[in-house]
Amino acid sequence: AQKVTQAQTEISVVEKEDVTLDCVYETRDTTYYLFWYKQPPSGELVFLIRRNSFDEQNEISGRYSWNFQKSTSSFNFTITASQVVDSAVYFCALSESGRGSTLGRLYFGRGTQLTVWP
Amino acid sequence: DARVTQTPRHKVTEMGQEVTMRCQPILGHNTVFWYRQTMMQGLELLAYFRNRAPLDDSGMPKDRFSAEMPDATLATLKIQPSEPRDSAVYFCASGLVQGGPTDTQYFGPGTRLTVL
Numbered sequence: 001a002q003k004v005t006q007a008q009t010e011i012s013v014v015e016k017e018d019v020t021l022d023c024v025y026e027t028r029d030t031t032y033y034l035f036w037y038k039q040p041p042s043g044e045l046v047f048l049i050r051r052n053s054f055d056e057q058n059e060i061s062g063r064y065s066w067n068f069q070k071s072t073s074s075f076n077f078t079i080t081a082s083q084v085v086d087s088a089v090y091f092c093a094l095s096e097s098g099r100g101s102t103l104g105r106l107y108f109g110r111g112t113q114l115t116v117w118p
Numbered sequence: 119d120a121r122v123t124q125t126p127r128h129k130v131t132e133m134g135q136e137v138t139m140r141c142q143p144i145l146g147h148n149t150v151f152w153y154r155q156t157m158m159q160g161l162e163l164l165a166y167f168r169n170r171a172p173l174d175d176s177g178m179p180k181d182r183f184s185a186e187m188p189d190a191t192l193a194t195l196k197i198q199p200s201e202p203r204d205s206a207v208y209f210c211a212s213g214l215v216q217g218g219p220t221d222t223q224y225f226g227p228g229t230r231l232t233v234l
Binding site: 033035037043044045046047050091102103105106108109110111 | 149162213228
């Protein structure tokens, strides 16, 4: 069963628009960890944020913000005032607490290609 | 700025040849992961190690793939014999288990493998 679903395959916006990337996850664990990674055209995977299941506080980092809602199993990512440099594929990922570790395998969604036009 | 390094960055080979990919984790990290990215399957785990011991290799085709950590500063992924369906980007990631809320894995730049 797919553990992470990113329903938006591609999103296009014009610079300065706000954009939200959706992520829905599935797990039976009570303790789990959620992540967002960015993959720019150069191909590397850049870590953006980690959220723990017991911490539902939303987070803001500059133009980026994350909305974690356990009730709907969602972990959405919003970019405010988007810029051309934000163009990339964004991956949501889930890690479960198997083996009693806080650092386990990641289950990735299929990614959302974000294109920001000037 | 500590980073995960991977070599080679690109590899083109012919079907049947052996391929070895290398990864140098961030110094001090005790967990190393190998992932593969393809258009069809997306990003999927092949194997991972903690303190050089394999913890999970369920994603790896056992007949042709092997992963090892000869020492704490080197992880290798071998394919023998390679097949065209192995063409993908192979990512190595490393992290340090401290049992805290910030345990995270950091990715290398990837090895783009093309098997003709």
